[in-house]
Amino acid sequence: MRRDELLDAAECLLDDQGVQGLTLAAVAERAGVSKGGLLYHFAGKEALIQGMIERLIADFDALVEAQDEPTYTRAYLAATFEAVESGRLRRWAVVTGAAGDHALLAPLREAMARWHTHGLDDEPDPPTSQVVRLACEGLWDVATHSPSVMDYAAVHRRLLELL
Incomplete structure (x- = not known):
């Protein structure tokens, strides 16, 4: 197995x-x-939850890396929408909900810190890039809990316009 x-x-x-x-x-x-x-x-159960969290991080890192975009923020945005459209984001809510122990989420907090700071100095407008990355976080939340409440294509277009 x-x-x-x-x-x-x-x-x-x-x-x-x-x-x-x-x-x-x-x-x-x-x-x-x-x-x-x-x-x-x-x-044990903690190791299983850690494995799920580590896989989530690795999967999203690979998704960002696979994007053919000129900046990290554009790749992050594209990866987020690919994850939403493919249904991959369902895993986020499921797995993070299992990690009742705050310490188990430490790798995810570290990954999120990395995702939100990586390459900002190389972006044309760092504050706008941060806003777009934060919007992606909100998108993850909505897509996992209330997926039918937004027009994803319109939001995607608008975020791209910001960049």
């Missing part, structure tokens, strides 16, 4: 049943492995 399959099973459980449904036994059952098979990859 591969690590990503176990993380997928955990995310599905979180989405279906919430934090109370995230048990090692339930993840193992959902993934079709023994609890020992799960424990081979993740020493």
